[in-house]
Amino acid sequence: MSKKVLIISGSPREGGNSDILCEQFKKGAQEAGNEVEKVSLQQLTIKSCLACYGCRGTKTCVQKDDMAALLDKMVRADVLVLATPVYFYSMDGQMKIMIDRTLPRYTEIQNKDVYFIATAAAGRRAMERTMQALRGLTDCLPHARVKAEIYGEGVYQKGEVEHTPAFREAYEAGRAIR
16 A cells, blocks of 8 residues: 655755755655655745744644645655754754644644654764754654664765765665555
């Protein structure tokens, strides 16, 4: 049975290294017969959380931007893929803002298989903080299962990730979704 896979790319650079790994994951997941959608946060308007708690009880944010539609997709997906470049040893701002804005409905994002993709000029050890921060989201999602963490390490210039093990790992992780 095919699964609904939602890939969320936090890359501000279209065709950047983390975005390339998203495409590889997508290719593998589609070849395995899954329904796959990739969303680029850079192309959406998502404002920062106001911490006003206007969503309490309503499950709707008071802000009118693209987050409500993305949140619907996250709730409906079977599989979530979160991909980010590493900036100052953490996820990029677009990804963090998106995660914060799941507040109105995060408890509805349940029973998901989750994959993390990160890319950085640094090595794996320096990227662990990023993965730990991403795991912070799944720790809050009911019955989330982190299936894989893909480290695109030692890459800086666009395209460098194509010559790393992460390039194949992203494809294989997508291909393994059944």
